[in-house]
Amino acid sequence: MEFSLKIENLCAYFGEKKILDSITFDIPSKAVTAIVGPSGCGKSTFIRTINRMNDRFENFRASGKIILDGENILSKGYPLESLRMRVGMVFQRPNPFPKSIYENVAFGLKIHGIKNKKVLDETVYSSLKAAAVYEQVKDDLSLNAYKLSGGQQQRLCIARALAVKPEVILLDEPTSAIDPIATKQIEEVLERLSKDYTIVIVTHNIQQAARIADYIAFFYLGKLIEFGKAEKILTSPKEKLTNDYLTGVYS
Amino acid sequence: MQKIVFFIVSVLAIVTLTAMMGIILIIFVKGIGVINWRFLTSLTSFDFYGVPQGGIGPAIVGTFLVTGLGLLFSVPLGILGGIFLSEYKTKRRLFSIMRMSVANLAGVPSVVHGLFGMAVFTVFLGFGLSILSASLTLSILALPIVIMVTENAMKNVPNSVREAAFALGAKRWQSALLVVFPAAFSKVMTGVILASVRIAGETAPILFTGATLYLTYYPHGFNEQFMALPYMIWGLVTTSINISASTPFAYGIAIVLITLVAVMNISVMLLRLKMRKRAVL
Numbered sequence: 163m164e165f166s167l168k169i170e171n172l173c174a175y176f177g178e179k180k181i182l183d184s185i186t187f188d189i190p191s192k193a194v195t196a197i198v199g200p201s202g203c204g205k206s207t208f209i210r211t212i213n214r215m216n217d218r219f220e221n222f223r224a225s226g227k228i229i230l231d232g233e234n235i236l237s238k239g240y241p242l243e244s245l246r247m248r249v250g251m252v253f254q255r256p257n258p259f260p261k262s263i264y265e266n267v268a269f270g271l272k273i274h275g276i277k278n279k280k281v282l283d284e285t286v287y288s289s290l291k292a293a294a295v296y297e298q299v300k301d302d303l304s305l306n307a308y309k310l311s312g313g314q315q316q317r318l319c320i321a322r323a324l325a326v327k328p329e330v331i332l333l334d335e336p337t338s339a340i341d342p343i344a345t346k347q348i349e350e351v352l353e354r355l356s357k358d359y360t361i362v363i364v365t366h367n368i369q370q371a372a373r374i375a376d377y378i379a380f381f382y383l384g385k386l387i388e389f390g391k392a393e394k395i396l397t398s399p400k401e402k403l404t405n406d407y408l409t410g411v412y413s
Numbered sequence: 414m415q416k417i418v419f420f421i422v423s424v425l426a427i428v429t430l431t432a433m434m435g436i437i438l439i440i441f442v443k444g445i446g447v448i449n450w451r452f453l454t455s456l457t458s459f460d461f462y463g464v465p466q467g468g469i470g471p472a473i474v475g476t477f478l479v480t481g482l483g484l485l486f487s488v489p490l491g492i493l494g495g496i497f498l499s500e501y502k503t504k505r506r507l508f509s510i511m512r513m514s515v516a517n518l519a520g521v522p523s524v525v526h527g528l529f530g531m532a533v534f535t536v537f538l539g540f541g542l543s544i545l546s547a548s549l550t551l552s553i554l555a556l557p558i559v560i561m562v563t564e565n566a567m568k569n570v571p572n573s574v575r576e577a578a579f580a581l582g583a584k585r586w587q588s589a590l591l592v593v594f595p596a597a598f599s600k601v602m603t604g605v606i607l608a609s610v611r612i613a614g615e616t617a618p619i620l621f622t623g624a625t626l627y628l629t630y631y632p633h634g635f636n637e638q639f640m641a642l643p644y645m646i647w648g649l650v651t652t653s654i655n656i657s658a659s660t661p662f663a664y665g666i667a668i669v670l671i672t673l674v675a676v677m678n679i680s681v682m683l684l685r686l687k688m689r690k691r692a693v694l
Contacts, residue, residue, distance in 0.1 A: 209493045215580060220502075246582035253580075258574035273591065319577070326581060406545040 164191040166330055166360040168211065171347065172236075173224035174204070176212055181207045183228070183384045189330075189377075194352060194361040196371040198380035200407060205364040207383065209332045212362070213249045214236060214242055228386070229302035230330075233249055247274065249330045250323035255339050258322070261288075263299050266307050266318055270326040285325050292350045293321035313344020324359075331355065333363040337370065349374050368408055380404045401411035437671060444664025445579040452665060456629060457640070463655030466660045467548040473669065475639035478544055479623075482635070483551030488605055491556050495563020495601075500589040519557035524617035526554050541573050543636045551612045558611065559680035562604025568595035599688035606681045610674050616643040626652065642670050 165188040174182035181411060182204045189195050197205045207216065214235065216222045223263055227234045235245050245269075247405055258266050267286045277280065286303070290296035293313045295317035299305065307318055323331055333352070337345040353374055371378055371392065378395040380388045380403075388395060399405045455468035475574065530550025540546040570593045578588040594601075612618075626648040627640040632639045646666050649659040 213580060215576065240569070243582040243584060246580055251578065251580040253573065255573060257577045259574055259577065259592055269583075269591070273578075273581065273583050273587045277459070322577075322581070 163190060166191040166230070167362075168227075168229040168313060168354045169334070170227040170229065172208075172211065172224065172228060173320045174216070174225075175208055176207075177221040179190055180210070181384055182224075185386045187379060187386055187389045189360060189362060191329075191360050192357060193376040194356045194363060194374050195377040195379060196375035197362065197364045197379050197381060198366070198368060198371050198407070199387075201366065202383075203381040204384040205381050206334055209334055209364055211236075211360055212330075212332060213246055213251055217242070243274075248328050249332060250326065250328040252316070252319050252331065252333045252336045254335045256312060256319050258310075258315050258318050260306065260308060262304045263307055263310075263318060264303040267321050267325050268280075274326070278405040286321075289321040290318075291325055292351075292355065293317045294347060294354075295321060297355075311344070313340050313347060316340055316344070316348060317351065318349070320355075324355075328359065330360040330362065333361065335364050335366060368396075377387065380407065384406070424595040440664055440667045440671065444661060444666075444668045446529040447644065447661050447665035448668060453669070456631070457627060458629070459627075459654070461654055462658070464658040465649070465653075468670070469640075469642070469645065469662075469666055472642045472645045472666070474631060475544075475624070476613055476642045476643045478632075479548045479551060479619060479639060479641060481543065482548030482607055483555055483612050484609050486549060486552035487555040487608075489558025490560055492601060494561050495565075496567060496589050496594060498560070498564045499567035500585060500593065515557045518553075521560060522617075523554060523615050524605055524620075526550055527618040527621050530551070530618055535622050536635050538688075542623040542625070542638050544623060544632060544639050545635045547639070550618040550622050551615065554613050554615065554618055555608045558608040559605060562608070563597070563601050566600035566604065567593055569600065570596045599685055602688075603651070603681050603685060606677055606684075610677050613677075614643055614670060614672065616641075616647060619644060642666050642673075646670075 167189040169185050171184055171191070172185040173180065185208065197208060199205055211224050212217045212235075216224070225235055226236065228236050230245075230248065233240065245301060256355055259269060261269070264286055267289050268282050271282055271285060287296065290299065295314055298314060299310070299318075307315060310318060320331075320336075337348050340348065349370065352363065355361060356376070363375070374390040377390065378392045379386060380395065380399075380401075382403050388399055388401050395404065396408060399408065414439075452468040453473065454470045457465065457468055457472070458467040459465055470572050483661040494647075498508065505692070516595040527550060530546060530553065533541045534546035535542060540549075567589075574592055574596065575588050578592045619641055623638050624641045626637065626645065628640050628642070646663045649666075650656060653659040
């Protein structure tokens with residue numbers, strides 16, 4: 163079994179408040195790992211720490227290690243731009259740029275210096291196809307992204323993340339603002355993508371985790387309570403806390 | 414209660430509109446007789462009795478030149494300043510002081526700008542009474558306006574697009590210039606046009622830095638004096654040899670100025686409508 167990311171003793175603080183407490187586990191490659199847990203348990207903070215998006219906040223501090231390809235990405239000198247090319251992110255609310263569909267997907271390539279039109283065209287085409295949105299937008303790639311529906315915008319955001327060819331894709335509750343039919347389409351996309359990419363998805367929807375996850379990590383109040391294969395966690399979890407959450411005792 | 418408030422507000426609106434229409438109407442009536450193609454394009458001249466012959470060609474050219482140059486000096490700098498204040502970590506004391514200074518500078522009466530311009534550009538730097546001195550002075554007037562408008566427009570762009578850019582590996586300047594600024598562009602342009610309307614009509618900053626009341630030729634270079642529309646109105650009505658004959662001329666100039674302002678404001682509105690259709694932000 164290969165692991166894309168090894169998390170060692172990760173702690174995270176916003177000011178004095180400890181949000182994550184000694185998280186330690188390994189995220190398997192080319193599989194879907196779902197991070198589940200009640201509101202406020204630190205799931206979003208956790209994945210935002212993986213691509214260091216929390217660095218934007220001045221009072222944020224993280225200790226411990228997150229190892230990607232043998233290097234600790236939390237170390238001070240680690241180049242953020244290259245990290246984010248290898249670890250992409252899709253957000254809770256679709257956030258396409260107010261630009262055309264083509265420009266949205268090409269953006270990641272252009273800011274890293276890729277100007278060759280042929281390369282850009284091909285990458286845009288393949289990313290839109292992989293995100294299962296190409297058929298719906300192929301007639302006019304110059305259309306402003308804001309004119310798409312919510313589900314289409316979110317798939318566009320997935321295409322945008324795919325364009326820079328990351329190893330890992332992080333998704334922070336990507337379907338919580340999307341209607342059920344579009345949600346199903348996005349889940350199908352993620353299942354297909356998990357053959358080639360490592361998917362880490364935060365979800366508060368246990369049914370979704372049941373549908374698409376290969377592995378589940380259960381967080382509670384900033385601690386990792388349990389991690390293992392999805393079927394095992396869902397049918398016979400080791401910890402009582404896990405069991406209570408999954409059966410809806412609290413949410 | 415609703416009806417009383419509505420009534421008061423309607424009355425005030427009607428009064429305001431009537432007053433505004435009245436002003437424009439009076440000016441038009443008193444000055445329309447003077448307007449013709451010759452008026453707009455010829456050089457100025459006066460006959461023996463002080464009755465203005467010729468036209469206001471140099472004044473129109475002068476106003477355009479000095480406004481255009483003033484914008485050239487202030488807009489690129491102002492936009493960059495506004496982008497910086499909006500996108501970079503600027504919560505520290507130093508930047509609060511900077512912001513306050515910009516706001517203060519925007520509120521300073523323009524005659525103070527004129528004095529400053531005279532002291533620094535005309536005298537100290539030796540540019541003399543010239544288009545250069547005047548446009549530099551006007552650019553100092555326009556600069557805080559452009560900075561504030563740009564910063565506000567940029568801050569109004571939602572953070573979600575910035576996060577999307579950073580998550581793709583964009584550096585801060587790439588996010589600012591390639592994502593946030595294009596999104597804020599129409600608001601910034603609106604502000605720039607409003608700033609240009611403001612400086613086109615200013616008299617005090619150009620008073621001591623290069624505007625003159627009477628030139629018999631078009632200026633040949635940026636180091637020469639020039640005529641300007643607002644200054645000319647004042648000159649005709651107060652210092653000309655034959656004030657009663659010059660006054661209709663002044664009304665004519667007022668019509669030109671109002672028309673210029675109206676055209677620019679309408680173009681602002683049209684621009685915003687057009688931009689709204691393209692990018693929904």
